[in-house]
Amino acid sequence: MKPCLKPDFPHHWSNFYTPETFRITGNEMVEKLAVYLTDLQTRQFDRVLPHSAPEERLRHWKLRIKDVGGAETGALWKGGFLKEVMAQSTRLHDPRYAGHQVAVPLPQLAWLQAATALLNNGMAIDEMGPASSPMEEAVMQELAKYMGLGGESGGILCHGGTLANLTALLAARQRKASGNAWKQGTEPRYAVLVSEQAHYCVDRAVRVMGWGEAGTVKVRTLSNHQIDPDALQSTFEEITGRGFEVIAVVGNACTTSTGVFDDLEMLAGFAEQYDLWFHVDGAHGAAQVFSQLNNGPLKGIEKADSVAMDFHKMLGVPALCTGLFYRNGTDAYAAFSQKAAYLYENEQDEWWNLSKRTFECTKRMLSVAVFGIWEAHGPKLWESLVDRLVDRARVAAHEIEQRPQWELFAHPQSNIVCFRLIGADNAALRQAMLENGPYYIVKTEVNGETWLRCTFQNPLTDDLDIAALLDRLEELAASCSIQP
Amino acid sequence: MKPCLKPDFPHHWSNFYTPETFRITGNEMVEKLAVYLTDLQTRQFDRVLPHSAPEERLRHWKLRIKDVGGAETGALWKGGFLKEVMAQSTRLHDPRYAGHQVAVPLPQLAWLQAATALLNNGMAIDEMGPASSPMEEAVMQELAKYMGLGGESGGILCHGGTLANLTALLAARQRKASGNAWKQGTEPRYAVLVSEQAHYCVDRAVRVMGWGEAGTVKVRTLSNHQIDPDALQSTFEEITGRGFEVIAVVGNACTTSTGVFDDLEMLAGFAEQYDLWFHVDGAHGAAQVFSQLNNGPLKGIEKADSVAMDFHKMLGVPALCTGLFYRNGTDAYAAFSQKAAYLYENEQDEWWNLSKRTFECTKRMLSVAVFGIWEAHGPKLWESLVDRLVDRARVAAHEIEQRPQWELFAHPQSNIVCFRLIGADNAALRQAMLENGPYYIVKTEVNGETWLRCTFQNPLTDDLDIAALLDRLEELAASCSIQP
Structure with a gap:
């Protein structure tokens, strides 16, 4: 049976819904992107970053948007729209790109993103992610073990390191703060210890939780930019003496600005001694766990309570795709549910309803790229x-x-x-x-x-x-x- | 110049990086997805949702993942991987899908997603989103006005309604809670008024902010499931009498479970009377603002301080893509920066560094789909x-x-x-x-x-x-x- 649009549908819909138009525009896109890749790999442009003032670009797009409704037929990217987007974007696939910490995606993953965008399974509950939810559970359990987090470990995928770090600190709050934070709320007397070199999102997470500026206690670093163990001890004593309750210590693996790894072994020992949650912000560097040559700076990561790692930094996956790993997989339920803190068994039975553990209700099918790469190539x-x-x-x-x-x-x-x-x-x-x-x-x-x-x-x-x-x-x- | 891989590159990389392989796999993907669309539009399957127990599916993927590293050549989706993902996912493009509130994406947008996934401009700061950041600014200013929010309005795009609602409440906290929450933190004595039918993410946002169970005050609804104005008044008085400081009232537009819209005009008046922030959770229904026939239930939305609207629900965009609109565009800075609450001018000058206003640091190029649709077709x-x-x-x-x-x-x-x-x-x-x-x-x-x-x-x-x-x-x- 040939698919067709009923006569009562708006005429302009035919461009969006018929498989034939979809096929034609898809083939055009393949060609456009293949040329883009070729041009960049052969260094055809004189600049990786097209340079112009923000206000100038804003003026440009504001003018364009005034002229709406002009293109009734054809793809959305007719009329030069996509060409302009490509021309004005930073060209990561140019080998001369050495800028910010965002993956230069494995090109083929663009097609996998097209597939999951079309499937659009939202994953909030099992019925909306019958393939992607068990894939996520399987691959995150496997990778958590691979990180040395042991047999009880597991994790979730989420949209970015900021969200992963906040989620980890919510779990930390539920596990370590006195009382039941999720139920009773918290006063601004809790604190998180972190290097003065930490990414701003840790401080942001603490302020979101309502602990203000004082809730993020920045510890002095050594000349090699790692957290100073003596300063850690004295800062802890000082802040505790002032009535704060420290719930967590966060290690950098690595810092964003200079790429320095904290001494994770030392931090793990400190956290254990004082019964603190040990979170590793490995958004950038935890990926080095996959390398025999380069996993040295991560020694101690296996003792973390939680680790955030971006697949969209060193691992070639298009943004956003972050893994949040827990040493104790059931800790994932603590982040968002007071019930979970007391009823492990029940919650464990509900891994398939992912929104119990992820910030997102509707979520993209993030697991498909991660699972796909892992299955095809392993480490x-x-x-x-x-x-x-x-x-x-x-x-x-x-x-x-x-x-x-x-x-x-x-x-x-x-x-x-x-x-x-x-x-x-x-x-x-x-x-x-x-x-x-x-x-x-x-x-x-x-x-x-x-x-x-x-x-x-x-x-x-x-x-x-x-x-x-x-x-x-x-x-x-x-x-x-x-x-x- | 022909692009080529240097001999020192790992052999298996050629499958990922050469434009020729990219073109071949792209063409395969076009064909696969076009067939998928055709099959669904012609109702070829006997079920929209492939039905099997979660544990059974988990077992399946766990077995698959054990067998890693088998496919050195070819695309990631060789060996039946993608075929299985497609077969086991919920098929939204089947006309018999009438399930959860997730867009059946306009098919062509899958290709636009492929393009932005390849470009992968992270948007944290201007240099990482030279095209997508001004596009976002332009289209959100335009759409905010279109929603009736006036000449000072604006907004940001983020990954989902949960994040948008939290961000709006953070702005509300900064604007309405006594003291400077971002700097000094807050005690669990603040509250948000919301219908008993509200989406769970509002309650979740309140608990994330540390106000516990009591921070979400659920107001009784009328028999038509709208917030009861009398109950709103009496609940407000009661909670205030108990020492709580109410910072915001949240209206549903519409409720997730039954699709009922609160009386937004009434809520706007109430918020104004008591100097509360008025947030509209229009994740699902705010999209009706684009319809002359169906915008009736949204009367009053133009008086909101903030509105969340998912482009990935009624507007055909693949998840996640949520707009958070502010009546006063500069309020966006209040959510994440104490400085912003006092220094409007400086912050206004920095719209191009989007991470000052969005939860995400690295963000996907969400604006491309929104701008592309709007430019090509307007409302x-x-x-x-x-x-x-x-x-x-x-x-x-x-x-x-x-x-x-x-x-x-x-x-x-x-x-x-x-x-x-x-x-x-x-x-x-x-x-x-x-x-x-x-x-x-x-x-x-x-x-x-x-x-x-x-x-x-x-x-x-x-x-x-x-x-x-x-x-x-x-x-x-x-x-x-x-x-x-």
């Missing part, structure tokens, strides 16, 4: 990705050390490397790159000083790209009179 | 979609009224209709449909009584499908001895 693909990306940072560090006019911040422990041109205005230097291209790199501030920063996310960045990046920075420094 | 497409879906519920209600053995819960105000077979065990009846098919419908409880429930999300559901649904239920009642 091998992720190991090779992680190793390649971390190796990029090491190659860059080595190159920097060969050049006397450059200073390396620290030997990279992950795919992040910070460095600077000695005596130069490095902020101006990075701005010159932004305006003139072709590379996209970022900057960070450490103790009030500016450092250039690369996060190598593109596995196709090769050694020559890295040498050329430094050459280009030197050239810009000279031509833009940035060199002192 | 016309959404108006026709909303009208068609609401009309489906009216057709069903009419059909039910023609059959004396059936009882209609209420005349539908949206695309949700509740009904029951008089004297039958309607829970068993719905279970029989689940097990035997072909339709997928759900159920709800009102005052302890079970009602069958349809949410018409598929615009291709036609009048004959609706009549056949009732016929099939009658047949199942007879054959399964459910009829009393």
Whole structure:
């Protein structure tokens, strides 16, 4: 039987609903995206990041939106819309992309995203995710064990590290704060210990929970930027003495700005000693657990109560896709349900209704990409990705050390490397790159000083790209009179 | 220049990174999904929802995952993986889908999702969303005005209604709670007034903020299931008398379970009288603002301080994609920054760094689908979609009224209709449909009584499908001895 639209349907619907139009536009999209990939892999653009002022771009889109309803036929991306989106977006698949911590997705996963977007199974309850819910349960149990979290471990997938860290701290609050926070509420006298280098979302989670500025207790770091164990002890005593009840300690694995891993073993011991929840914010670096070569800085992660890890950073999955792992899988129920804190058995029986454990009610089918990669390749693909990306940072560090006019911040422990041109205005230097291209790199501030920063996310960045990046920075420094 | 992988890359990478493989797998995907659509539009399956026990499905995927690393070549979905995902998922594009409130996506948007998944611009700061951030700003300002929220309005896009409602309540807390909640924290003495029919995520948001069970004050509803104005007044007085500080009143537009809209005009007046924040949870029904025929129940929405609306419910966008609109656009900054509450001007200048206003740091390019639809079709497409879906519920209600053995819960105000077979065990009846098919419908409880429930999300559901649904239920009642 041939599918057809009934005559009472609006005429313009035919473009949206007939499989034939869908097939035609799909084939057009395949071609567009394949050309995009080819252009980027061959470095056809003079800049990774199209550069213009935000207000200018806003004006552009505001003008476009005024002219609505013009395209009755054809795909949504006719009239140059998609072409403009692609032209104006940051081009992550250019091997000269070394900017922020967002995956350069495995291209094929774009098609898997198309499939799950069409299926659109919402996953709040089992009936809305009959395939994706058990897949999530299976893969998260498997990966949690793989992280060394043991036989009782498990986890959930959610939309991003911010949400994962908040969810972990909600579980921590329920497990460790005196009273039943979910039922009785809490006063602003609880606190979380965290490095002064922690991502802002930890502080944000604490403030969302109503504990204000004082609820996030930032602990001083050593010169190597790890939490100082002595400061941890003295800060804990000081804050406890002031009447605060510490519920959790959060370790960075790694910090966003410089890629430094806290000493997780030390933090685990401290948490155990004082009966605190130990959460590892491994949004960026926990992925290194999949690498034999590069899992060293994660020693101790297996003692965490919870670990957040973004599949959309080092693991090639399109954003957002974050795993929140629990050493005790049933702790997941504590985050959102007071009942769960007391009735393990009942809740365990309801793993298939995922909204009991996830912030989201309706959720995307996040598990399909994770399960699909894992099933097809096991740890091998992720190991090779992680190793390649971390190796990029090491190659860059080595190159920097060969050049006397450059200073390396620290030997990279992950795919992040910070460095600077000695005596130069490095902020101006990075701005010159932004305006003139072709590379996209970022900057960070450490103790009030500016450092250039690369996060190598593109596995196709090769050694020559890295040498050329430094050459280009030197050239810009000279031509833009940035060199002192 | 031909793109190529350097010899030092792992061999198995070639499947992921070469544009040629990408093109081949893309074309395969187009074909697979086009066939899927055709099969569903022609009602080829005997059930919308593949039915089996959760534990059985978990066992299946656990077995599969043990056998990892088998498929070195080819796409991730070789070896039957994608075929199984599709076979085991709930089939929303079958015209006989009338289950939960999740969009049956406009098929072409799947391709747009593929494009944005590949681009993967994270949007935390302007440089990571040079196209998608100004698009979001432009379209949300435009749509907020279109909702009647006036010239100062604006909004943000986020991952789902739960997050949008929490974000709105965080803004409400900052604007209305005494003191500076973001800085000083809050005690569990604040409260939010809401109908007893509200979605669980409002209660969840309140508990996340640390106000416990008592923080959500559920107001009695009238026999028509709207908030009772007298109960609202007396509950407010009672809770205030007990020392609680009410910060907000939340209106349902509409309730999830029965599709009833609160009297938003009345709630707006009440909020104004007592200086409360007025939030409309319009996750499902605010979309009716785009319809001349069906915007009646939303009267008063233009007086809201904030409105949450899911594009992934009635508006055909794949999940998740929620708009959070503010009457005063700068209120968006209050949700996450104490500074913002006092320094409007500075914050206004930073609209391009979206993570100041959104919960998410890295975010998907949610604006592309919203802007793309709006630019191509203006309100016309959404108006026709909303009208068609609401009309489906009216057709069903009419059909039910023609059959004396059936009882209609209420005349539908949206695309949700509740009904029951008089004297039958309607829970068993719905279970029989689940097990035997072909339709997928759900159920709800009102005052302890079970009602069958349809949410018409598929615009291709036609009048004959609706009549056949009732016929099939009658047949199942007879054959399964459910009829009393």
